[in-house]
Amino acid sequence: MRLVGLLLAVLALASVEDHEIFDLAAQIEAAEGKGTTFYSWLGIPSTASIAELNKAYRKKSLQLxxxxxxxxxxxxxxxxxxxxxxxxxxxxxxxxxxxxxxKSGFPRWKGTGYYYSRFRPDLASVLVFLIILTSALQYVVQRFTYKRDLGRVEYFIREARSAAWGPKLAPVEGPRKVKVNMGGPGRMDDEGNFIPGRTLDMVVDGPDVFILESDGTRIPLDTSAAMPPSLKRTWFISLVSSLIARVTGKSSEAQATSHTDDVVEDEASGAETASTGYLSEAPAKNGNGKATATTMAGGRRRKAVRKR
Incomplete structure (x- = not known):
C-alpha cells in the first residue's frame, strides 16, 4: 500500500512536459540504442550553446x-x-x-519505463487514493480513541472497587457508594488545607459497577461502554450507506428513530460525531450545560438502573 501511494504521489506531481520527456527518452533509447541521450544523439556535450545545438541539429536532420x-x-x-x-x-x-x-536519472520500472508510460493516474485515481488514505487515517484515530476510552473505563472500575472493597479487593456484599478521583490534581487553599481534585460518584454492588448520576440513577459501567473502531463509521462508508438508505427509500420513521438513538448516544459519550463517527474530545452535556458523569468516565450512556 505504501509503495502504491508513493508511486501515485510521484506520478501526480509530474507535469505533462515531464511525461513527454520520459516517453521521448525511452523511444530514442529503443530506436537508437540503449544509453542514447538527447545530447549523444545530436553529438554535442550537455554544455553546448544554442548555436552549437542548431548546427548539430541541421547536420543530423540532413542525415535523417x-x-x-x-x-x-x-x-x-x-x-x-x-x-x-x-x-x-x-x-x-x-x-x-x-x-x-x-543528471538525476529517469524513472524506470522493469528497465523500460513500461509502467510509467502505460499508467498515468487521472483525477479518478487520485480521488480513490485520497479516499482510501483519509478513511485509513480516520480508522487509526478510532482505534487510538477506543484504547484511550477503554483505559479510562478500566481505571474507574478498578478505582471504584478498590475504594469499596479495600486494597486487597475482597468483595463485600451490598452496594457501596464511593468517590473516585477523576485524575485531576488537588490544590492547597490559602489556609494550607488540601482540596482534592474533581471526583466521580460511583456505586459498587457485587461485581457490578455503576456511575451515580445527580438524580440518583445508576448507569452501568463496563468495558463495553467504550466505542470500538469500525470501518462502517469511516466517513466514506458512512456517506455511501446514507445515500443507499435514501435511494432504497427507508421510511422516515425508521430514520428518525435511528437519528434519535444516535443523538442520545452522542450527547452521553461526547465521543461520536454524526459526520465522521469517531470519538471527540468534547464532553456531552446535560440540560444544565454540565458534562455528564458517564462521559467523564470515558463511556457511553446506557440504560439507567434506578436505585433500589
Whole structure:
C-alpha cells in the first residue's frame, strides 16, 4: 500500500512536459540504442550553446531526412523525434527539465519505463487514493480513541472497587457508594488545607459497577461502554450507506428513530460525531450545560438502573 501511494504521489506531481520527456527518452533509447541521450544523439556535450545545438541539429536532420532515406523503415518517426528533441533543448525551461532528469536519472520500472508510460493516474485515481488514505487515517484515530476510552473505563472500575472493597479487593456484599478521583490534581487553599481534585460518584454492588448520576440513577459501567473502531463509521462508508438508505427509500420513521438513538448516544459519550463517527474530545452535556458523569468516565450512556 505504501509503495502504491508513493508511486501515485510521484506520478501526480509530474507535469505533462515531464511525461513527454520520459516517453521521448525511452523511444530514442529503443530506436537508437540503449544509453542514447538527447545530447549523444545530436553529438554535442550537455554544455553546448544554442548555436552549437542548431548546427548539430541541421547536420543530423540532413542525415535523417526521409527524402535522403527512401524506403528506410522508421525513418519518418526518427526524423520527427529529432525535431522534438531540438525543440525541447532550444527552450530554456524544457532544457532545464531534461537536464534535471539527465543528471538525476529517469524513472524506470522493469528497465523500460513500461509502467510509467502505460499508467498515468487521472483525477479518478487520485480521488480513490485520497479516499482510501483519509478513511485509513480516520480508522487509526478510532482505534487510538477506543484504547484511550477503554483505559479510562478500566481505571474507574478498578478505582471504584478498590475504594469499596479495600486494597486487597475482597468483595463485600451490598452496594457501596464511593468517590473516585477523576485524575485531576488537588490544590492547597490559602489556609494550607488540601482540596482534592474533581471526583466521580460511583456505586459498587457485587461485581457490578455503576456511575451515580445527580438524580440518583445508576448507569452501568463496563468495558463495553467504550466505542470500538469500525470501518462502517469511516466517513466514506458512512456517506455511501446514507445515500443507499435514501435511494432504497427507508421510511422516515425508521430514520428518525435511528437519528434519535444516535443523538442520545452522542450527547452521553461526547465521543461520536454524526459526520465522521469517531470519538471527540468534547464532553456531552446535560440540560444544565454540565458534562455528564458517564462521559467523564470515558463511556457511553446506557440504560439507567434506578436505585433500589
Amino acid at each position: 531526412h526521409p527524402d535522403k532515406n527512401p524506403g528506410v523503415k522508421g525513418i519518418h518517426e526518427r526524423f520527427a523525434r529529432l525535431g522534438v528533441v531540438a525543440s525541447i533543448l532550444r527552450s530554456s525551461e524544457g532544457r532545464e527539465r531534461y537536464d534535471f532528469f539527465y
